[in-house]
Ligand SMILES: Nc1ncnc2c1ncn2[C@@H]1O[C@H](COP(=O)(O)OP(=O)(O)O)[C@@H](O)[C@H]1O
């Protein structure tokens with residue numbers, strides 16, 4: 475407050491006072507400018523952090539992609555070098571692991587191949603022995619029985635009846651021996667081709683079961699261009715799967731689908747054998763450790779560098795799924 479003085483006389487006074495609302499408005503104006511600046515700063519910082527962290531973590535995307543490729547069975551996948559030392563260490567460990575996995579898988583495939591080759595040779599040997607020895611003896615036995623029958627004529631009816639029975643027994647033993655030989659002998663896939671060999675296999679089952687089970691075989695033409703060894707493995711796997719469906723499943727329908735797809739570097743072959751039988755419990759499958767069927771199949775699948783899964787439930791029966799690459803590499807085992 476200031477007095478107004480005119481010629482030494484106080485005439486009045488001037489009073490100045492502040493308006494709180496105006497002060498607040500002014501202060502808020504300043505503050506909002508500052509806040510705007512701060513918000514812009516925070517936004518810039520956020521973008522900066524996002525870009526920097528994104529850049530620093532970009533290798534984790536590559537690591538994740540590598541792990542996924544490995545999980546999908548691409549064992550040739552390797553990670554590049556990274557600048558960050560921790561990530562570089564992860565990359566080294568990953569590459570060592572993939573290398574070891576690739577070697578072990580190749581060795582296992584090679585061993586499985588040798589094992590099934592030995593099995594195939596052994597089967598051929600047994601088939602030859604049965605054919606050259608047992609079958610010849612059976613034929614000789616039949617002739618002997620016939621000659622006894624002819625020799626005694628009607629003078630000894632009891633001996634004659636027994637020799638007739640002997641001939642019949644020898645004939646039925648010969649039939650079952652032929653079935654065993656057909657099972658044991660390597661299929662003539664080289665001459666017939668896989669498709670026809672499989673059709674004959676299915677036709678054989680149909681004949682034996684006289685329509686009690688419906689078999690459906692669906693194959694695709696390219697199969698006849700497969701290497702003989704691969705074709706023999708496929709034949710044996712389907713042979714065992716059909717035997718299992720007949721022996722264990724009590725099924726009405728069995729379907730075999732064999733098709734090629736363009737997945738993977740050189741394409742893949744998919745085999746599915748499905749039946750609508752009673753299915754297998756996990757215990758049944760575990761018990762197969764004592765048997766040879768499913769294990770033999772698995773060895774063949776390893777030899778083909780493939781994958782095998784079984785699905786089973788009482789509602790849907792049993793399904794065997796096998797996939798393997800059309801072309802696969804083999805490396806010697808030292
Ligand atoms: N299609 C199927 N349906 C039901 N059970 C099956 C089928 N295939 C296999 N199994 C079960 O799995 C077991 C193992 O089969 P496998 O290894 O071929 O041996 P094996 O035929 O000599 O018993 C069989 O004993 C059976 O219990």
Ligand SMILES: [Mg+2]
Nearest residue numbers: 717718767768
């Ligand atoms: Mg079996």
